[in-house]
Amino acid sequence: MxxxxxxxxxxxxxxxxxxxxxxxxxxxxxxxxxxxxxxxxxxxxxxxxQFYWENGIKSxxxxxxxxxxxxxxxxxxxxxxxxxxACYNLIDRIIKSGLGERVAYIWIGNELNERKTITYNELKRRICKFANVLKNQGIKAGDRVAIYLPVSIELVVSMLACARIGAVHTVVFAGFSSQALADRIIDANCRLLVTADGSVRGNKLIKLKDISDESVVICKQRNHNLLACIVVKHLSIDLNDYNNNRRHKYNPKHDPTLDLWWDQLMSDASDDCPPVWLDxxxxxxxxxxxxxxxxxxxxxxxxxxxxxxxxxxxxxxxxxxxxxxxxxxxxxxxxxxxxxxxxxxxxxxxxxxxxxxxxxxxxxxxxxxxxxxxxxxxxxxxxxxxxxxxxxxxxxxxxxxxxxxxxxxxxxxxxxxxxxxxxxxxxxxxxxxxxxxxxxxxxxxxxxxxxxxxxxxxxxxxxxxxxxxxxxxxxxxxxxxxxxxxxxxxxxxxxxxxxxxxxxxxxxxxxxxxxxxxxxxxxxxxxxxxxxxxx
Missing domain, CATH: 3.40.50.12780 (ANL, N-terminal domain)
Structure with missing residues (x-):
C-alpha cells in the first residue's frame, strides 16, 4: 500500500x-x-x-x-x-456556563437497541457520588486507582471522580489479560480496582470479573494488596430481554472481603463533593x-x-x-x-x-x-x-x-x-x-x-x-x-x-x-x- x-x-x-x-x-x-x-x-x-484557577494564575x-x-x-x-x-473545569465550569442540561454522552451498546444519554448535570451528580465512594474507601489525593471497564459512562465517572479528589487514575484496556492488568496495578502501586462483571463485543462474552479475580491473586502473590475491588454490573443493564437473559449465563464470584457492588455504594453516597484544588x-x-x-x-x-x-x-x-x-x-x-x-x-x-x-x-x-x-x-x-x-x-x-x-x-x-x-x-x-x-x-x-x-x-x-x-x-x-x-x-x-x-x-x-x-x-x-x- x-x-x-x-x-x-x-x-x-x-x-x-x-x-x-x-x-x-x-x-x-x-x-x-x-x-x-x-x-x-x-x-x-x-x-x-479561559479556565478556572482557584488562586489565580500564579506562575x-x-x-x-x-x-x-x-x-x-x-x-x-x-x-x-x-x-x-480538571474535573471542575470539565464539568462544573461547563454547567456554570449554562449547559447543565446539554447531553454530555450518548452511550450506544453492543446491540442496536442499547442506548442511554446523560446530561452534564447528571454526570456531575454521579461523579460526586463516586468521588465520595472512593473517599469512603480511603482513597485520597495522590493515591492511584486502576480502572478495568468496558466503554461506558461508569468509566468516565470513575476517571473524573479520581480527578475531582486528586487521585491518579490508570485505565487498563478491558481486553488485556489478568497478567497485564496485575502488572499495571503493581507497577502503578494502585490501591483500588474498579471493574465490571463482564462485557459483550459482537457475539463474544468477556468475563472481566474472572480476569480481575485472577489479577488480584497475582497481585497477592507479589505482596500487593488492594483496599477494595468495586464491581459495575455492566451486563445487568436492564434494556432488553437479550440483556436479561445474558446476565444469567454468567454469575461471577463475589469475595465479601474485597468485592463491593458499584450500585449499592452509589445509592448510599452523597452527591456533594467539592473539588480538591491541586497544583x-x-x-x-x-x-x-x-x-x-x-x-x-x-x-x-x-x-x-x-x-x-x-x-x-x-x-x-x-x-x-x-x-x-x-x-x-x-x-x-x-x-x-x-x-x-x-x-x-x-x-x-x-x-x-x-x-x-x-x-x-x-x-x-x-x-x-x-x-x-x-x-x-x-x-x-x-x-x-x-x-x-x-x-x-x-x-x-x-x-x-x-x-x-x-x-x-x-x-x-x-x-x-x-x-x-x-x-x-x-x-x-x-x-x-x-x-x-x-x-x-x-x-x-x-x-x-x-x-x-x-x-x-x-x-x-x-x-x-x-x-x-x-x-x-x-x-x-x-x-x-x-x-x-x-x-x-x-x-x-x-x-x-x-x-x-x-x-x-x-x-x-x-x-x-x-x-x-x-x-x-x-x-x-x-x-x-x-x-x-x-x-
Whole structure:
C-alpha cells in the first residue's frame, strides 16, 4: 500500500465547511503558529485564561523546560504554583456556563437497541457520588486507582471522580489479560480496582470479573494488596430481554472481603463533593504504553498542561462548534479515548458518542448507522477500521445519508491513499474535511494535522504542526535536515501536554526519548517531509 503522499495532490474543504471553519486562511494559521513558537508564555496564557484557577494564575513564567539530558534532568513545568482541578473545569465550569442540561454522552451498546444519554448535570451528580465512594474507601489525593471497564459512562465517572479528589487514575484496556492488568496495578502501586462483571463485543462474552479475580491473586502473590475491588454490573443493564437473559449465563464470584457492588455504594453516597484544588503540575493520570522491550511504560500526564492542550486541539482538529456531536471509536483505555472522548470533548462542552461494540456487529454498517441516527458532525477513527469496512462495499455506507457529518479524522497509523480517497468520496461524499492526526501516548494530544479550513489536505499526509509544536527531521547523527527529506521525527521544543516521566523510572524516560538525540524529544518514528513542508 502507498502510504507516502503525492506532493502535488491537494484537496480543499468545500464551501459549506469553510463557512463554519475556525481558521479559513493559511496566512492566519502561520501567524498564530509563529506566535505560539516565538512567545509560548503569551500564547498559552491566553488559553489558560479561559479556565478556572482557584488562586489565580500564579506562575511568573508560564512555561519552562530542559530537553538537554547532559545539562540537567529532563524537566517540563507548566503553570507550576497555580491551583486548579480538571474535573471542575470539565464539568462544573461547563454547567456554570449554562449547559447543565446539554447531553454530555450518548452511550450506544453492543446491540442496536442499547442506548442511554446523560446530561452534564447528571454526570456531575454521579461523579460526586463516586468521588465520595472512593473517599469512603480511603482513597485520597495522590493515591492511584486502576480502572478495568468496558466503554461506558461508569468509566468516565470513575476517571473524573479520581480527578475531582486528586487521585491518579490508570485505565487498563478491558481486553488485556489478568497478567497485564496485575502488572499495571503493581507497577502503578494502585490501591483500588474498579471493574465490571463482564462485557459483550459482537457475539463474544468477556468475563472481566474472572480476569480481575485472577489479577488480584497475582497481585497477592507479589505482596500487593488492594483496599477494595468495586464491581459495575455492566451486563445487568436492564434494556432488553437479550440483556436479561445474558446476565444469567454468567454469575461471577463475589469475595465479601474485597468485592463491593458499584450500585449499592452509589445509592448510599452523597452527591456533594467539592473539588480538591491541586497544583497545575500534579499528576492527572498514568497510562501504559507497550515498550519495544521490557515491561510497559507508565506514562505520567499532569493536570494543567494536558487539560489545556486537549481542549485546544479538540476545538481546532475537529472544528468544534457549539452543539456539535462528536463520535470517536477509540476505546477509553487508549490515549485517544482519554483525549478525545473525555478530556477534550468535555472541556469544550461537547456531546460525545461512546460506543461499546465493534464496527461489524450486527452488520458492517454499524458506524454509518450510528453517525446517521445520532446526527454526528465529527467522526474520529483508525485507518485499520476504514480498510476493514471498505471490503464490505459502498452500499453499506451510501444507504445512510449522514447529512450532518462534516469532518472525518484519523489516528493510530498512516493511511494509504486508496483508503483516504474512499473516505473522502464515499463516506464524506466530497463535503467532509479529512483530518489525519499524528499522535502518541506520550504527546498527550495530536501534534501534526491539517487544521480544517486553512491547511489543504493531502492523502497520506498529516501535513503541518499544531500551534506550539516544532517538529524536525534528524539524520542518524542528530543533524537537522532541511527541505524535502526523510529521517527521524523529533520535536525541538516542549509543549504543555508532553508526558513528564515514566512512573517510577525517570531514567528510562530520559533514555527512551532524550538520549539518542540530546536537546530533542525523539518520537521513535521515521518521517517524510515534502517540498511544501508537509509531514
Amino acid at each position: 502507498d502510504f507516502v503522499a503525492n506532493t502535488d495532490e491537494r484537496f480543499n474543504c468545500c464551501e459549506k465547511f469553510m463557512k463554519s471553519a475556525h481558521i479559513t486562511d493559511i496566512a492566519d494559521y502561520h501567524r498564530i503558529y509563529s506566535l505560539s513558537i516565538q512567545d509560548p508564555d503569551a500564547f498559552w496564557l491566553g488559553i489558560a485564561e 511568573e513564567k508560564i512555561f519552562s523546560y530542559n530537553f538537554d539530558v547532559h545539562k540537567d534532568p529532563i524537566d517540563v513545568q507548566f503553570m507550576k504554583g497555580s491551583k486548579t482541578n 497545575a503540575e500534579d499528576p492527572l493520570f498514568i497510562l501504559y504504553t507497550s515498550g519495544s522491550t521490557g515491561k510497559p511504560k507508565g506514562v505520567v500526564h499532569t493536570i494543567a498542561g494536558y487539560m489545556l492542550t486537549t481542549a485546544l486541539v479538540f476545538k481546532y482538529a475537529f472544528n468544534y462548534r457549539d452543539g456539535d456531536i462528536f463520535f470517536c471509536t477509540a476505546d477509553l483505555g487508549w490515549i485517544t479515548g482519554h483525549t478525545a472522548n473525555v478530556y477534550g470533548c468535555l472541556a469544550n462542552g461537547a456531546t460525545a458518542v461512546l460506543f461499546d461494540g465493534i464496527p461489524t456487529h450486527p452488520n458492517a454498517d454499524r458506524f454509518w448507522r450510528i453517525i446517521d441516527e445520532n446526527k454526528v458532525n465529527s467522526f474520529y477513527t483508525a485507518p485499520t477500521a476504514v480498510r476493514t469496512l471498505m471490503k464490505f462495499g459502498d452500499d453499506c455506507v451510501t444507504k445512510y445519508p449522514m447529512p450532518d457529518l462534516s469532518l472525518i479524522a484519523l489516528v493510530g497509523e498512516p493511511i494509504n491513499r486508496e483508503a483516504w480517497l474512499w473516505l473522502y468520496h464515499v463516506v464524506g461524499a466530497g463535503k467532509c474535511a479529512i483530518v489525519d492526526t499524528y499522535f502518541q501516548t506520550e504527546t498527550g494530544a495530536p501534534m501534526i494535522f491539517p487544521i480544517p479550513g486553512c491547511i489543504p489536505m493531502k492523502p497520506g499526509s498529516a501535513t503541518l504542526p499544531f500551534f506550539g509544536i516544532l517538529p524536525v527531521i534528524l539524520n542518524e547523527d542528530g543533524k537537522e535536515l532541511s527541505g524535502a527529506n526523510t529521517g527521524y521525527l523529533a520535536f525541538k521544543n516542549a509543549w504543555p501536554s508532553i508526558a513528564r516521566t515514566i512512573d517510577g523510572n525517570h531514567e528510562r524516560f530520559e533514555t527512551t526519548y532524550f538520549r539518542k538525540f540530546p536537546k530533542y524529544y525523539f518520537t521513535g518514528d521515521g518521517a517524510v517531509r515534502d517540498k511544501d513542508g508537509y509531514y
